[in-house]
Amino acid sequence: xxxxELTEFARTMRQKILDIxxxxxxxTHIGGALSMTDVMAVLYxxxxxxxxxxxxxxxxxxxxxxxxxxxxxxxPALLGAGIISQEVFDTFQxxxxxxxxxxxxxxxxxIESSNGSLGHGISMAVGIAFAAKKQAKPFxxxxxxxxxxxxxxxxxxxxxxxxxxxxxxxxxxxxYNKQQNDGFGKDVLRIDNxxxxxxxxxxxxxxxxxxxxxxxxxxxxxxxxxxPKAIVANTIKGKGVSFMxxxxxxxxxxxxxxxxxxxxxxxxxxxxxRSDNGNNV
Amino acid sequence: xxxxxxxxxxxxxLGPRGVYGQAILAIADKxxxxxxxxxxxxxxxxxxxxxxxxxxxxxxxxIAEQNMIGVAAGLAKEGYxxxxxxxxxxxxxxxxxxxxxxxGYMELNVKAVAIGGGISMGFLGNSHFGxxxxxxxxxxxxxxVVSPADCVEVVKLVESAASFKGPMYIRLTGxxxxxxxxxxxxxxxxxxxxxxxxxxxxxxxxxxxxxxxSLQAAELLAEQGISASVINMHTIKPxxxxxxxxxxxxxxxxxxxxxxxxxxxxxxxxAEYLSPLGSGIRHLSVALPDAYIKTGDYDYMLGEQGxxxxxxxxxxxxFLTK
Numbered sequence: 001x002x003x004x005e006l007t008e009f010a011r012t013m014r015q016k017i018l019d020i021x022x023x024x025x026x027x028t029h030i031g032g033a034l035s036m037t038d039v040m041a042v043l044y045x046x047x048x049x050x051x052x053x054x055x056x057x058x059x060x061x062x063x064x065x066x067x068x069x070x071x072x073x074x075x076p077a078l079l080g081a082g083i084i085s086q087e088v089f090d091t092f093q094x095x096x097x098x099x100x101x102x103x104x105x106x107x108x109x110x111i112e113s114s115n116g117s118l119g120h121g122i123s124m125a126v127g128i129a130f131a132a133k134k135q136a137k138p139f140x141x142x143x144x145x146x147x148x149x150x151x152x153x154x155x156x157x158x159x160x161x162x163x164x165x166x167x168x169x170x171x172x173x174x175x176y177n178k179q180q181n182d183g184f185g186k187d188v189l190r191i192d193n194x195x196x197x198x199x200x201x202x203x204x205x206x207x208x209x210x211x212x213x214x215x216x217x218x219x220x221x222x223x224x225x226x227x228p229k230a231i232v233a234n235t236i237k238g239k240g241v242s243f244m245x246x247x248x249x250x251x252x253x254x255x256x257x258x259x260x261x262x263x264x265x266x267x268x269x270x271x272x273x274r275s276d277n278g279n280n281v
Numbered sequence: 282x283x284x285x286x287x288x289x290x291x292x293x294x295l296g297p298r299g300v301y302g303q304a305i306l307a308i309a310d311k312x313x314x315x316x317x318x319x320x321x322x323x324x325x326x327x328x329x330x331x332x333x334x335x336x337x338x339x340x341x342x343x344i345a346e347q348n349m350i351g352v353a354a355g356l357a358k359e360g361y362x363x364x365x366x367x368x369x370x371x372x373x374x375x376x377x378x379x380x381x382x383x384x385g386y387m388e389l390n391v392k393a394v395a396i397g398g399g400i401s402m403g404f405l406g407n408s409h410f411g412x413x414x415x416x417x418x419x420x421x422x423x424x425x426v427v428s429p430a431d432c433v434e435v436v437k438l439v440e441s442a443a444s445f446k447g448p449m450y451i452r453l454t455g456x457x458x459x460x461x462x463x464x465x466x467x468x469x470x471x472x473x474x475x476x477x478x479x480x481x482x483x484x485x486x487x488x489x490x491x492x493x494x495s496l497q498a499a500e501l502l503a504e505q506g507i508s509a510s511v512i513n514m515h516t517i518k519p520x521x522x523x524x525x526x527x528x529x530x531x532x533x534x535x536x537x538x539x540x541x542x543x544x545x546x547x548x549x550x551x552a553e554y555l556s557p558l559g560s561g562i563r564h565l566s567v568a569l570p571d572a573y574i575k576t577g578d579y580d581y582m583l584g585e586q587g588x589x590x591x592x593x594x595x596x597x598x599x600f601l602t603k
Binding site: 123125134135153157161 | 337340342343345347348350351352353354355356357358359360361378379382383386387
């Protein structure tokens with residue numbers, strides 16, 4: 001996808017996030033889904049190698065959603081990539097659905113792993129990347145890790161092993177929105193200097209504006225030598241919906257009809273501003 | 282591996298950990314997809330020769346059991362047949378949620394192997410004992426739980442597990458100079474218990490290290506005119522229900538014997554099966570107490586905790602004469 005197409009993909013994803021969140025009638029993880037949206041749009045719109053007609057294609061790139069509560073930012077990507085149908089997408093949080101509030105492994109739907117408990121996915125990603133090395137398989141493994149998730153010690157166990165094994169076929173993206181369930185990371189458990197932390201663990205680290213499509217694309221294209229790569233994406237929780245941006249009340253919340261309509265209007269405003277910016281450039 | 286009375290004696294001297302390493306070494310050539318992992322305990326798990334002989338099939342995760350299980354799951358997802366081991370509490374409890382997500386929920390083909398189950402770590406103390414592990418592992422859906430009776434059965438189990446598709450918790454009990462139950466080759470099948478001794482008064486159902494002690498206890502009971510059957514219930518989950526039906530049909534009392542807390546292990550599994558049947562069959566659970574016990578050498582603790590043959594026989598007599 002080109003830059004305008006990726007921007008449009010991200011815009012559509014944000015609209016879908018609001019739609020399914022509202023239609024579910026329940027509290028959902030909206031804020032963190034909106035922070036990861038641009039990274040996901042670039043991943044599914046440009047970076048990942050997959051066959052939408054054959055989600056089990058053995059040489060597909062692997063994507064593991066380590067921050068499993070980020071499904072609202074994941075299912076719209078699978079929909080936009082043509083891996084799941086609108087019909088499947090619309091089953092979100094219906095009784096008995098395959099698409100619930102945390103991913104459930106289903107290769108036919110492009111969901112590589114079951115997640116929800118934090119600090120697990122990155123370990124699995126290390127195992128997959130190591131297997132690919134051993135089997136001389138060409139695919140790349142990507143995992144999206146929440147910044148709050150890095151509170152979990154197992155994340156750092158995985159980080160140590162990945163650099164020890166020189167897994168340059170592994171990329172972890174850190175959704176560094178600086179907020180978590182109980183508030184700002186700086187108040188809950190300081191996790192500043194994220195890039196330095198991963199660098200100290202032997203990773204090749206690129207820090208980007210996690211809402212700058214071009215910068216994200218460039219970060220994915222940079223090839224590290226003999227090291228796993230961490231893209232520290234500086235993001236804003238609730239990005240794209242002005243009244244949600246940086247307001248942790250939207251970490252996990254329910255959209256009322258009023259809120260939903262206001263959010264859609266805010267999203268449209270934000271898109272208009274963005275396209276104005278684009279014209280100016 | 283060829284099973285003879287000579288090899289049985291050699292393996293018994295080595296103990297279950299060392300034999301685990303030998304057994305996995307012996308099957309490596311037959312299983313191209315084999316990957317063996319350890320959390321910095323290769324040399325304590327009999328895997329030293331394995332890692333020098335098959336460096337490409339071995340991955341040390343470092344002292345990081347949670348990550349070891351997650352990485353094992355990633356390898357399994359890509360087709361590897363993974364055996365990952367550590368001391369019992371470090372794998373079954375420290376990494377229990379990784380086992381739950383990856384082996385239970387996702388059913389990935391990983392064999393989690395616990396070294397030093399029960400109280401066999403002796404003076405290392407309760408930090409290293411595996412007395413709650415079966416309770417935790419047994420409660421995880423999709424997980425098969427197996428504990429071999431002696432070193433020959435460790436070999437049989439490793440061979441079977443390598444061809445078994447699905448997640449498993451393997452619990453090794455006992456120490457070097459391990460008592461011998463089997464001296465010849467025999468039919469071993471995961472999920473099928475083995476009748477080792479037939480008797481008409483009571484049925485002893487045991488797993489792991491307690492199979493030998495139960496056989497010895499049956500000898501002592503015979504001297505007192507009590508005839509006991511002894512079952513090697515090596516697979517604790519799923520239970521061999523066909524065998525249990527046979528036992529229940531005979532209507533005799535049951536005594537379960539295990540080197541595990543009385544909460545959640547083999548005794549609990551049998552009680553869970555018996556209770557809804559309302560068969561009226563009496564059941565005594567011989568197990569470790571719900572406690573962190575005073576530490577000593579292995580034989581001392583088995584005696585103190587009533588898990589040696591003599592104590593088991595005494596408890597059986599008391600139970601049967603009630």
